[in-house]
Amino acid sequence: MKFLKLSLAASVALGAFSTASFAQPLEDAIKGIDVSGYLRYRFNSDYYDNGNNNSNSKNTHRWKAVADFKAPVADNVAFNLGILYNNESNNVNHGNTYPGQGSGLGSGKDGSFGVSTFNAVITPDSTATTVIIGKQRLATPVTNAGDDDRGTGILALNSDLEGFTFAAGAFDSWSIDDVHKGYDLGDNLGTSVTKPLYALAGIYGVDTAYGHFGAQLWGFYIQDIVDGLGFGELSWTGSTFNAALQYAIASLNNDAGDVLSVVHPNGNPAGRANIPEANDLFVINLGADFAQEYNVPLDVKL
Structure with a gap:
Protein backbone atom coordinates (compact mmCIF):
# COMPACT_ATOMS: atom_id res chain seq x y z
CA MET A 1 0.00 0.00 0.00
CA GLY A 32 -5.54 5.07 -10.75
CA ILE A 33 -7.79 6.96 -8.33
CA ASP A 34 -11.41 6.89 -9.54
CA VAL A 35 -13.34 10.14 -9.07
CA SER A 36 -17.12 10.43 -9.35
CA GLY A 37 -19.77 12.85 -8.15
CA TYR A 38 -22.23 15.53 -9.17
CA LEU A 39 -23.31 19.15 -8.73
CA ARG A 40 -26.96 20.03 -8.17
CA TYR A 41 -28.92 23.26 -7.75
CA ARG A 42 -32.61 23.42 -6.82
CA PHE A 43 -34.97 26.34 -6.14
CA ASN A 44 -37.95 25.69 -3.85
CA SER A 45 -40.91 27.96 -3.18
CA ASP A 46 -44.06 27.43 -1.11
CA TYR A 47 -45.81 30.43 -2.67
CA TYR A 48 -48.71 28.37 -4.06
CA ASP A 49 -48.94 26.24 -0.91
CA ASN A 50 -49.64 29.42 1.04
CA GLY A 51 -52.53 30.45 -1.19
CA ASN A 52 -50.45 32.76 -3.36
CA ASN A 53 -49.73 34.84 -0.26
CA ASN A 54 -46.33 36.37 -0.88
CA SER A 55 -46.06 37.78 2.64
CA ASN A 56 -45.89 34.26 4.10
CA SER A 57 -43.98 32.53 1.30
CA LYS A 58 -40.56 31.02 1.79
CA ASN A 59 -38.09 30.56 -1.04
CA THR A 60 -34.87 28.59 -0.73
CA HIS A 61 -31.85 28.05 -2.95
CA ARG A 62 -30.49 24.54 -2.43
CA TRP A 63 -26.98 23.58 -3.42
CA LYS A 64 -25.38 20.17 -3.28
CA ALA A 65 -21.99 18.88 -4.43
CA VAL A 66 -20.67 15.34 -4.02
CA ALA A 67 -17.18 14.08 -4.86
CA ASP A 68 -16.13 10.47 -4.19
CA PHE A 69 -12.51 9.31 -4.46
CA LYS A 70 -11.75 5.60 -4.70
CA ALA A 71 -8.16 4.42 -4.52
CA PRO A 72 -7.10 1.29 -6.43
CA VAL A 73 -6.92 -2.02 -4.56
CA ALA A 74 -3.51 -2.80 -3.07
CA ASP A 75 -2.92 -5.95 -0.98
CA ASN A 76 -6.70 -6.59 -0.99
CA VAL A 77 -7.45 -3.19 0.55
CA ALA A 78 -8.95 -0.09 -1.07
CA PHE A 79 -9.64 3.28 0.52
CA ASN A 80 -12.62 5.54 -0.19
CA LEU A 81 -13.07 9.21 0.61
CA GLY A 82 -16.21 11.24 -0.02
CA ILE A 83 -16.59 15.01 0.21
CA LEU A 84 -20.05 16.54 0.58
CA TYR A 85 -21.35 20.10 0.41
CA ASN A 86 -25.06 20.26 1.19
CA ASN A 87 -26.61 23.64 1.91
CA GLU A 88 -30.41 23.48 1.86
CA SER A 89 -31.27 26.30 4.24
CA ASN A 90 -30.56 29.41 2.16
CA ASN A 91 -33.76 31.28 2.88
CA VAL A 92 -34.53 34.22 0.63
CA ASN A 93 -37.70 35.14 2.49
CA HIS A 94 -39.56 37.74 0.45
CA GLY A 95 -42.04 38.18 3.29
CA ASN A 96 -39.39 38.95 5.92
CA THR A 97 -39.98 41.66 8.50
CA TYR A 98 -37.21 43.61 6.80
CA PRO A 99 -38.22 43.84 3.11
CA GLY A 100 -35.77 42.28 0.71
CA GLN A 101 -33.69 40.68 3.44
CA GLY A 102 -33.46 36.98 4.12
CA SER A 103 -30.95 34.67 5.76
CA GLY A 104 -28.35 33.76 3.17
CA LEU A 105 -29.56 36.10 0.42
CA GLY A 106 -29.13 33.33 -2.10
CA SER A 107 -25.68 32.21 -1.01
CA GLY A 108 -25.97 31.23 2.64
CA LYS A 109 -23.39 29.99 5.07
CA ASP A 110 -20.62 27.60 4.08
CA GLY A 111 -20.94 25.43 7.19
CA SER A 112 -22.58 22.45 5.48
CA PHE A 113 -19.30 21.01 4.22
CA GLY A 114 -17.56 17.90 5.42
CA VAL A 115 -16.48 14.31 4.88
CA SER A 116 -19.43 12.13 3.87
CA THR A 117 -17.55 8.81 3.65
CA PHE A 118 -14.16 7.63 4.84
CA ASN A 119 -13.58 3.89 4.88
CA ALA A 120 -11.40 0.94 4.01
CA VAL A 121 -12.73 -1.90 1.85
CA ILE A 122 -11.14 -5.32 2.47
CA THR A 123 -11.60 -8.08 -0.14
CA PRO A 124 -9.73 -11.32 0.79
CA ASP A 125 -8.67 -13.67 -2.01
CA SER A 126 -9.83 -16.83 -0.26
CA THR A 127 -13.53 -15.94 -0.08
CA ALA A 128 -16.15 -13.83 -1.86
CA THR A 129 -16.36 -11.50 1.12
CA THR A 130 -16.23 -7.72 1.33
CA VAL A 131 -15.68 -5.91 4.64
CA ILE A 132 -16.20 -2.15 4.84
CA ILE A 133 -14.81 -0.42 7.93
CA GLY A 134 -15.40 3.27 8.66
CA LYS A 135 -17.88 5.94 7.67
CA GLN A 136 -20.10 4.70 4.83
CA ARG A 137 -23.45 5.17 3.16
CA LEU A 138 -26.30 3.07 4.54
CA ALA A 139 -27.98 1.28 1.64
CA THR A 140 -30.73 -0.75 3.33
CA PRO A 141 -34.51 -1.00 2.81
CA VAL A 142 -35.10 1.43 5.69
CA THR A 143 -32.40 3.97 4.79
CA ASN A 144 -31.54 5.85 1.62
CA ALA A 145 -27.87 6.01 0.65
CA GLY A 146 -28.71 8.38 -2.19
CA ASP A 147 -30.01 10.94 0.32
CA ASP A 148 -26.86 10.91 2.46
CA ASP A 149 -28.01 8.36 5.05
CA ARG A 150 -24.74 7.09 6.49
CA GLY A 151 -23.18 5.42 9.50
CA THR A 152 -19.82 4.75 11.14
CA GLY A 153 -19.06 1.13 11.86
CA ILE A 154 -18.49 -2.15 10.03
CA LEU A 155 -20.42 -3.95 7.28
CA ALA A 156 -19.58 -7.46 6.02
CA LEU A 157 -20.99 -8.99 2.82
CA ASN A 158 -20.52 -12.61 1.75
CA SER A 159 -21.46 -14.19 -1.61
CA ASP A 160 -19.78 -17.60 -1.43
CA LEU A 161 -23.10 -19.30 -2.21
CA GLU A 162 -24.15 -18.68 -5.81
CA GLY A 163 -27.09 -16.31 -6.03
CA PHE A 164 -27.01 -15.47 -2.31
CA THR A 165 -25.56 -12.51 -0.45
CA PHE A 166 -25.45 -12.42 3.34
CA ALA A 167 -24.89 -9.16 5.20
CA ALA A 168 -24.12 -8.19 8.79
CA GLY A 169 -23.56 -4.66 10.03
CA ALA A 170 -22.94 -2.81 13.29
CA PHE A 171 -22.82 0.98 13.57
CA ASP A 172 -22.22 2.92 16.76
CA SER A 173 -23.43 6.22 15.24
CA TRP A 174 -25.47 7.03 12.15
CA SER A 175 -27.60 9.73 10.61
CA ILE A 176 -30.55 10.01 8.26
CA ASP A 177 -31.62 13.11 6.37
CA ASP A 178 -35.36 13.21 7.08
CA VAL A 179 -35.96 12.87 10.82
CA HIS A 180 -37.32 15.65 12.98
CA LYS A 181 -35.32 18.86 12.93
CA GLY A 182 -34.39 20.27 16.29
CA TYR A 183 -33.69 16.89 17.92
CA ASP A 184 -30.27 15.27 18.13
CA LEU A 185 -31.38 12.35 15.98
CA GLY A 186 -29.47 13.03 12.78
CA ASP A 187 -30.45 15.36 9.95
CA ASN A 188 -29.00 17.78 7.44
CA LEU A 189 -27.79 19.89 10.36
CA GLY A 190 -24.98 17.39 10.82
CA THR A 191 -26.17 15.68 14.00
CA SER A 192 -26.13 11.90 14.42
CA VAL A 193 -27.98 9.21 16.28
CA THR A 194 -25.68 7.89 18.99
CA LYS A 195 -27.66 4.70 19.62
CA PRO A 196 -26.08 1.54 18.13
CA LEU A 197 -27.71 0.06 15.03
CA TYR A 198 -27.34 -3.63 14.13
CA ALA A 199 -28.48 -5.34 10.93
CA LEU A 200 -28.60 -8.88 9.47
CA ALA A 201 -29.75 -9.73 5.96
CA GLY A 202 -30.10 -12.49 3.39
CA ILE A 203 -30.50 -11.52 -0.27
CA TYR A 204 -31.17 -13.79 -3.26
CA GLY A 205 -31.31 -13.09 -6.96
CA VAL A 206 -31.46 -15.22 -10.12
CA ASP A 207 -31.68 -14.34 -13.82
CA THR A 208 -34.01 -16.44 -15.97
CA ALA A 209 -35.48 -16.30 -19.45
CA TYR A 210 -38.54 -14.67 -17.86
CA GLY A 211 -36.64 -11.90 -16.07
CA HIS A 212 -34.81 -11.41 -12.79
CA PHE A 213 -36.38 -12.83 -9.63
CA GLY A 214 -35.23 -11.55 -6.26
CA ALA A 215 -35.92 -11.94 -2.56
CA GLN A 216 -34.49 -10.31 0.54
CA LEU A 217 -35.02 -10.53 4.27
CA TRP A 218 -33.65 -7.97 6.76
CA GLY A 219 -33.63 -7.67 10.52
CA PHE A 220 -32.69 -4.55 12.53
CA TYR A 221 -32.19 -3.60 16.16
CA ILE A 222 -31.63 -0.04 17.40
CA GLN A 223 -30.95 0.40 21.10
CA ASP A 224 -33.64 2.42 22.92
CA ILE A 225 -35.48 3.08 19.63
CA VAL A 226 -36.50 -0.15 17.88
CA ASP A 227 -36.67 -3.46 19.73
CA GLY A 228 -37.00 -5.27 16.43
CA LEU A 229 -37.64 -4.39 12.80
CA GLY A 230 -38.09 -6.88 9.98
CA PHE A 231 -38.35 -6.31 6.24
CA GLY A 232 -39.08 -8.82 3.47
CA GLU A 233 -39.41 -8.44 -0.28
CA LEU A 234 -40.23 -10.58 -3.33
CA SER A 235 -39.50 -8.92 -6.67
CA TRP A 236 -39.51 -9.52 -10.40
CA THR A 237 -37.89 -7.35 -13.08
CA GLY A 238 -38.48 -7.92 -16.78
CA SER A 239 -37.16 -6.09 -19.82
CA THR A 240 -39.93 -3.49 -19.47
CA PHE A 241 -42.23 -4.28 -16.55
CA ASN A 242 -41.43 -4.93 -12.88
CA ALA A 243 -43.28 -5.76 -9.67
CA ALA A 244 -42.48 -6.16 -5.99
CA LEU A 245 -44.26 -7.23 -2.80
CA GLN A 246 -42.89 -5.76 0.44
CA TYR A 247 -43.77 -6.29 4.07
CA ALA A 248 -42.28 -4.56 7.10
CA ILE A 249 -43.01 -5.02 10.80
CA ALA A 250 -41.55 -3.07 13.69
CA SER A 251 -41.66 -3.19 17.47
CA LEU A 252 -40.87 0.32 18.67
CA ASN A 253 -39.40 1.23 22.03
CA ASN A 254 -41.53 4.10 23.34
CA ASP A 255 -40.66 3.70 27.04
CA ALA A 256 -40.55 6.86 29.12
CA GLY A 257 -37.20 8.58 28.76
CA ASP A 258 -36.22 6.80 25.56
CA VAL A 259 -35.71 8.52 22.23
CA LEU A 260 -39.21 8.21 20.77
CA SER A 261 -40.90 9.47 23.92
CA VAL A 262 -38.77 12.62 23.71
CA VAL A 263 -39.52 13.23 20.04
CA HIS A 264 -43.24 12.36 20.22
CA PRO A 265 -44.49 13.14 23.76
CA ASN A 266 -47.93 14.29 22.49
CA GLY A 267 -48.75 15.78 25.88
CA ASN A 268 -48.75 12.42 27.59
CA PRO A 269 -48.34 13.03 31.36
CA ALA A 270 -46.32 9.85 31.73
CA GLY A 271 -43.81 11.10 29.18
CA ARG A 272 -44.50 8.15 26.87
CA ALA A 273 -44.87 8.53 23.16
CA ASN A 274 -48.39 8.07 21.89
CA ILE A 275 -47.13 5.65 19.23
CA PRO A 276 -48.23 2.02 18.90
CA GLU A 277 -45.43 -0.35 19.82
CA ALA A 278 -46.35 -2.80 17.04
CA ASN A 279 -46.48 -1.46 13.48
CA ASP A 280 -46.61 -3.15 10.10
CA LEU A 281 -46.82 -2.12 6.47
CA PHE A 282 -47.65 -4.00 3.26
CA VAL A 283 -46.68 -2.51 -0.10
CA ILE A 284 -47.30 -3.49 -3.72
CA ASN A 285 -45.05 -1.86 -6.32
CA LEU A 286 -45.80 -2.00 -10.05
CA GLY A 287 -43.68 -0.29 -12.68
CA ALA A 288 -42.60 -0.01 -16.30
CA ASP A 289 -39.26 1.22 -17.63
CA PHE A 290 -39.29 1.91 -21.39
CA ALA A 291 -35.64 2.91 -21.71
CA GLN A 292 -34.03 -0.48 -22.31
CA GLU A 293 -36.57 -2.05 -24.67
CA TYR A 294 -37.86 1.00 -26.56
CA ASN A 295 -35.11 3.59 -25.95
CA VAL A 296 -37.66 5.96 -24.44
CA PRO A 297 -36.57 7.78 -21.24
CA LEU A 298 -39.79 7.04 -19.34
CA ASP A 299 -40.04 5.22 -16.01
CA VAL A 300 -43.52 4.74 -14.52
CA LYS A 301 -44.17 3.57 -10.95
CA LEU A 302 -47.42 2.76 -9.15
Whole structure:
Protein backbone atom coordinates (compact mmCIF):
# COMPACT_ATOMS: atom_id res chain seq x y z
CA MET A 1 0.00 0.00 0.00
CA LYS A 2 1.29 3.48 -0.93
CA PHE A 3 1.01 5.19 2.44
CA LEU A 4 4.15 7.26 1.83
CA LYS A 5 3.03 8.53 -1.55
CA LEU A 6 -0.49 9.30 -0.37
CA SER A 7 0.89 11.33 2.53
CA LEU A 8 3.24 13.13 0.20
CA ALA A 9 0.39 13.93 -2.17
CA ALA A 10 -1.60 15.45 0.66
CA SER A 11 1.36 17.60 1.69
CA VAL A 12 1.82 18.90 -1.84
CA ALA A 13 -1.90 19.63 -2.18
CA LEU A 14 -1.84 21.68 1.00
CA GLY A 15 1.10 23.70 -0.25
CA ALA A 16 3.45 22.59 2.50
CA PHE A 17 6.07 21.49 -0.03
CA SER A 18 5.76 23.00 -3.49
CA THR A 19 9.02 22.12 -5.19
CA ALA A 20 9.39 20.56 -8.61
CA SER A 21 11.16 17.53 -7.16
CA PHE A 22 7.84 16.15 -5.85
CA ALA A 23 6.05 16.25 -9.22
CA GLN A 24 6.65 12.62 -10.11
CA PRO A 25 5.68 11.13 -6.69
CA LEU A 26 2.47 13.19 -6.73
CA GLU A 27 1.61 11.89 -10.20
CA ASP A 28 2.21 8.32 -9.05
CA ALA A 29 0.15 8.83 -5.92
CA ILE A 30 -3.00 9.96 -7.71
CA LYS A 31 -2.65 7.54 -10.62
CA GLY A 32 -5.54 5.07 -10.75
CA ILE A 33 -7.79 6.96 -8.33
CA ASP A 34 -11.41 6.89 -9.54
CA VAL A 35 -13.34 10.14 -9.07
CA SER A 36 -17.12 10.43 -9.35
CA GLY A 37 -19.77 12.85 -8.15
CA TYR A 38 -22.23 15.53 -9.17
CA LEU A 39 -23.31 19.15 -8.73
CA ARG A 40 -26.96 20.03 -8.17
CA TYR A 41 -28.92 23.26 -7.75
CA ARG A 42 -32.61 23.42 -6.82
CA PHE A 43 -34.97 26.34 -6.14
CA ASN A 44 -37.95 25.69 -3.85
CA SER A 45 -40.91 27.96 -3.18
CA ASP A 46 -44.06 27.43 -1.11
CA TYR A 47 -45.81 30.43 -2.67
CA TYR A 48 -48.71 28.37 -4.06
CA ASP A 49 -48.94 26.24 -0.91
CA ASN A 50 -49.64 29.42 1.04
CA GLY A 51 -52.53 30.45 -1.19
CA ASN A 52 -50.45 32.76 -3.36
CA ASN A 53 -49.73 34.84 -0.26
CA ASN A 54 -46.33 36.37 -0.88
CA SER A 55 -46.06 37.78 2.64
CA ASN A 56 -45.89 34.26 4.10
CA SER A 57 -43.98 32.53 1.30
CA LYS A 58 -40.56 31.02 1.79
CA ASN A 59 -38.09 30.56 -1.04
CA THR A 60 -34.87 28.59 -0.73
CA HIS A 61 -31.85 28.05 -2.95
CA ARG A 62 -30.49 24.54 -2.43
CA TRP A 63 -26.98 23.58 -3.42
CA LYS A 64 -25.38 20.17 -3.28
CA ALA A 65 -21.99 18.88 -4.43
CA VAL A 66 -20.67 15.34 -4.02
CA ALA A 67 -17.18 14.08 -4.86
CA ASP A 68 -16.13 10.47 -4.19
CA PHE A 69 -12.51 9.31 -4.46
CA LYS A 70 -11.75 5.60 -4.70
CA ALA A 71 -8.16 4.42 -4.52
CA PRO A 72 -7.10 1.29 -6.43
CA VAL A 73 -6.92 -2.02 -4.56
CA ALA A 74 -3.51 -2.80 -3.07
CA ASP A 75 -2.92 -5.95 -0.98
CA ASN A 76 -6.70 -6.59 -0.99
CA VAL A 77 -7.45 -3.19 0.55
CA ALA A 78 -8.95 -0.09 -1.07
CA PHE A 79 -9.64 3.28 0.52
CA ASN A 80 -12.62 5.54 -0.19
CA LEU A 81 -13.07 9.21 0.61
CA GLY A 82 -16.21 11.24 -0.02
CA ILE A 83 -16.59 15.01 0.21
CA LEU A 84 -20.05 16.54 0.58
CA TYR A 85 -21.35 20.10 0.41
CA ASN A 86 -25.06 20.26 1.19
CA ASN A 87 -26.61 23.64 1.91
CA GLU A 88 -30.41 23.48 1.86
CA SER A 89 -31.27 26.30 4.24
CA ASN A 90 -30.56 29.41 2.16
CA ASN A 91 -33.76 31.28 2.88
CA VAL A 92 -34.53 34.22 0.63
CA ASN A 93 -37.70 35.14 2.49
CA HIS A 94 -39.56 37.74 0.45
CA GLY A 95 -42.04 38.18 3.29
CA ASN A 96 -39.39 38.95 5.92
CA THR A 97 -39.98 41.66 8.50
CA TYR A 98 -37.21 43.61 6.80
CA PRO A 99 -38.22 43.84 3.11
CA GLY A 100 -35.77 42.28 0.71
CA GLN A 101 -33.69 40.68 3.44
CA GLY A 102 -33.46 36.98 4.12
CA SER A 103 -30.95 34.67 5.76
CA GLY A 104 -28.35 33.76 3.17
CA LEU A 105 -29.56 36.10 0.42
CA GLY A 106 -29.13 33.33 -2.10
CA SER A 107 -25.68 32.21 -1.01
CA GLY A 108 -25.97 31.23 2.64
CA LYS A 109 -23.39 29.99 5.07
CA ASP A 110 -20.62 27.60 4.08
CA GLY A 111 -20.94 25.43 7.19
CA SER A 112 -22.58 22.45 5.48
CA PHE A 113 -19.30 21.01 4.22
CA GLY A 114 -17.56 17.90 5.42
CA VAL A 115 -16.48 14.31 4.88
CA SER A 116 -19.43 12.13 3.87
CA THR A 117 -17.55 8.81 3.65
CA PHE A 118 -14.16 7.63 4.84
CA ASN A 119 -13.58 3.89 4.88
CA ALA A 120 -11.40 0.94 4.01
CA VAL A 121 -12.73 -1.90 1.85
CA ILE A 122 -11.14 -5.32 2.47
CA THR A 123 -11.60 -8.08 -0.14
CA PRO A 124 -9.73 -11.32 0.79
CA ASP A 125 -8.67 -13.67 -2.01
CA SER A 126 -9.83 -16.83 -0.26
CA THR A 127 -13.53 -15.94 -0.08
CA ALA A 128 -16.15 -13.83 -1.86
CA THR A 129 -16.36 -11.50 1.12
CA THR A 130 -16.23 -7.72 1.33
CA VAL A 131 -15.68 -5.91 4.64
CA ILE A 132 -16.20 -2.15 4.84
CA ILE A 133 -14.81 -0.42 7.93
CA GLY A 134 -15.40 3.27 8.66
CA LYS A 135 -17.88 5.94 7.67
CA GLN A 136 -20.10 4.70 4.83
CA ARG A 137 -23.45 5.17 3.16
CA LEU A 138 -26.30 3.07 4.54
CA ALA A 139 -27.98 1.28 1.64
CA THR A 140 -30.73 -0.75 3.33
CA PRO A 141 -34.51 -1.00 2.81
CA VAL A 142 -35.10 1.43 5.69
CA THR A 143 -32.40 3.97 4.79
CA ASN A 144 -31.54 5.85 1.62
CA ALA A 145 -27.87 6.01 0.65
CA GLY A 146 -28.71 8.38 -2.19
CA ASP A 147 -30.01 10.94 0.32
CA ASP A 148 -26.86 10.91 2.46
CA ASP A 149 -28.01 8.36 5.05
CA ARG A 150 -24.74 7.09 6.49
CA GLY A 151 -23.18 5.42 9.50
CA THR A 152 -19.82 4.75 11.14
CA GLY A 153 -19.06 1.13 11.86
CA ILE A 154 -18.49 -2.15 10.03
CA LEU A 155 -20.42 -3.95 7.28
CA ALA A 156 -19.58 -7.46 6.02
CA LEU A 157 -20.99 -8.99 2.82
CA ASN A 158 -20.52 -12.61 1.75
CA SER A 159 -21.46 -14.19 -1.61
CA ASP A 160 -19.78 -17.60 -1.43
CA LEU A 161 -23.10 -19.30 -2.21
CA GLU A 162 -24.15 -18.68 -5.81
CA GLY A 163 -27.09 -16.31 -6.03
CA PHE A 164 -27.01 -15.47 -2.31
CA THR A 165 -25.56 -12.51 -0.45
CA PHE A 166 -25.45 -12.42 3.34
CA ALA A 167 -24.89 -9.16 5.20
CA ALA A 168 -24.12 -8.19 8.79
CA GLY A 169 -23.56 -4.66 10.03
CA ALA A 170 -22.94 -2.81 13.29
CA PHE A 171 -22.82 0.98 13.57
CA ASP A 172 -22.22 2.92 16.76
CA SER A 173 -23.43 6.22 15.24
CA TRP A 174 -25.47 7.03 12.15
CA SER A 175 -27.60 9.73 10.61
CA ILE A 176 -30.55 10.01 8.26
CA ASP A 177 -31.62 13.11 6.37
CA ASP A 178 -35.36 13.21 7.08
CA VAL A 179 -35.96 12.87 10.82
CA HIS A 180 -37.32 15.65 12.98
CA LYS A 181 -35.32 18.86 12.93
CA GLY A 182 -34.39 20.27 16.29
CA TYR A 183 -33.69 16.89 17.92
CA ASP A 184 -30.27 15.27 18.13
CA LEU A 185 -31.38 12.35 15.98
CA GLY A 186 -29.47 13.03 12.78
CA ASP A 187 -30.45 15.36 9.95
CA ASN A 188 -29.00 17.78 7.44
CA LEU A 189 -27.79 19.89 10.36
CA GLY A 190 -24.98 17.39 10.82
CA THR A 191 -26.17 15.68 14.00
CA SER A 192 -26.13 11.90 14.42
CA VAL A 193 -27.98 9.21 16.28
CA THR A 194 -25.68 7.89 18.99
CA LYS A 195 -27.66 4.70 19.62
CA PRO A 196 -26.08 1.54 18.13
CA LEU A 197 -27.71 0.06 15.03
CA TYR A 198 -27.34 -3.63 14.13
CA ALA A 199 -28.48 -5.34 10.93
CA LEU A 200 -28.60 -8.88 9.47
CA ALA A 201 -29.75 -9.73 5.96
CA GLY A 202 -30.10 -12.49 3.39
CA ILE A 203 -30.50 -11.52 -0.27
CA TYR A 204 -31.17 -13.79 -3.26
CA GLY A 205 -31.31 -13.09 -6.96
CA VAL A 206 -31.46 -15.22 -10.12
CA ASP A 207 -31.68 -14.34 -13.82
CA THR A 208 -34.01 -16.44 -15.97
CA ALA A 209 -35.48 -16.30 -19.45
CA TYR A 210 -38.54 -14.67 -17.86
CA GLY A 211 -36.64 -11.90 -16.07
CA HIS A 212 -34.81 -11.41 -12.79
CA PHE A 213 -36.38 -12.83 -9.63
CA GLY A 214 -35.23 -11.55 -6.26
CA ALA A 215 -35.92 -11.94 -2.56
CA GLN A 216 -34.49 -10.31 0.54
CA LEU A 217 -35.02 -10.53 4.27
CA TRP A 218 -33.65 -7.97 6.76
CA GLY A 219 -33.63 -7.67 10.52
CA PHE A 220 -32.69 -4.55 12.53
CA TYR A 221 -32.19 -3.60 16.16
CA ILE A 222 -31.63 -0.04 17.40
CA GLN A 223 -30.95 0.40 21.10
CA ASP A 224 -33.64 2.42 22.92
CA ILE A 225 -35.48 3.08 19.63
CA VAL A 226 -36.50 -0.15 17.88
CA ASP A 227 -36.67 -3.46 19.73
CA GLY A 228 -37.00 -5.27 16.43
CA LEU A 229 -37.64 -4.39 12.80
CA GLY A 230 -38.09 -6.88 9.98
CA PHE A 231 -38.35 -6.31 6.24
CA GLY A 232 -39.08 -8.82 3.47
CA GLU A 233 -39.41 -8.44 -0.28
CA LEU A 234 -40.23 -10.58 -3.33
CA SER A 235 -39.50 -8.92 -6.67
CA TRP A 236 -39.51 -9.52 -10.40
CA THR A 237 -37.89 -7.35 -13.08
CA GLY A 238 -38.48 -7.92 -16.78
CA SER A 239 -37.16 -6.09 -19.82
CA THR A 240 -39.93 -3.49 -19.47
CA PHE A 241 -42.23 -4.28 -16.55
CA ASN A 242 -41.43 -4.93 -12.88
CA ALA A 243 -43.28 -5.76 -9.67
CA ALA A 244 -42.48 -6.16 -5.99
CA LEU A 245 -44.26 -7.23 -2.80
CA GLN A 246 -42.89 -5.76 0.44
CA TYR A 247 -43.77 -6.29 4.07
CA ALA A 248 -42.28 -4.56 7.10
CA ILE A 249 -43.01 -5.02 10.80
CA ALA A 250 -41.55 -3.07 13.69
CA SER A 251 -41.66 -3.19 17.47
CA LEU A 252 -40.87 0.32 18.67
CA ASN A 253 -39.40 1.23 22.03
CA ASN A 254 -41.53 4.10 23.34
CA ASP A 255 -40.66 3.70 27.04
CA ALA A 256 -40.55 6.86 29.12
CA GLY A 257 -37.20 8.58 28.76
CA ASP A 258 -36.22 6.80 25.56
CA VAL A 259 -35.71 8.52 22.23
CA LEU A 260 -39.21 8.21 20.77
CA SER A 261 -40.90 9.47 23.92
CA VAL A 262 -38.77 12.62 23.71
CA VAL A 263 -39.52 13.23 20.04
CA HIS A 264 -43.24 12.36 20.22
CA PRO A 265 -44.49 13.14 23.76
CA ASN A 266 -47.93 14.29 22.49
CA GLY A 267 -48.75 15.78 25.88
CA ASN A 268 -48.75 12.42 27.59
CA PRO A 269 -48.34 13.03 31.36
CA ALA A 270 -46.32 9.85 31.73
CA GLY A 271 -43.81 11.10 29.18
CA ARG A 272 -44.50 8.15 26.87
CA ALA A 273 -44.87 8.53 23.16
CA ASN A 274 -48.39 8.07 21.89
CA ILE A 275 -47.13 5.65 19.23
CA PRO A 276 -48.23 2.02 18.90
CA GLU A 277 -45.43 -0.35 19.82
CA ALA A 278 -46.35 -2.80 17.04
CA ASN A 279 -46.48 -1.46 13.48
CA ASP A 280 -46.61 -3.15 10.10
CA LEU A 281 -46.82 -2.12 6.47
CA PHE A 282 -47.65 -4.00 3.26
CA VAL A 283 -46.68 -2.51 -0.10
CA ILE A 284 -47.30 -3.49 -3.72
CA ASN A 285 -45.05 -1.86 -6.32
CA LEU A 286 -45.80 -2.00 -10.05
CA GLY A 287 -43.68 -0.29 -12.68
CA ALA A 288 -42.60 -0.01 -16.30
CA ASP A 289 -39.26 1.22 -17.63
CA PHE A 290 -39.29 1.91 -21.39
CA ALA A 291 -35.64 2.91 -21.71
CA GLN A 292 -34.03 -0.48 -22.31
CA GLU A 293 -36.57 -2.05 -24.67
CA TYR A 294 -37.86 1.00 -26.56
CA ASN A 295 -35.11 3.59 -25.95
CA VAL A 296 -37.66 5.96 -24.44
CA PRO A 297 -36.57 7.78 -21.24
CA LEU A 298 -39.79 7.04 -19.34
CA ASP A 299 -40.04 5.22 -16.01
CA VAL A 300 -43.52 4.74 -14.52
CA LYS A 301 -44.17 3.57 -10.95
CA LEU A 302 -47.42 2.76 -9.15
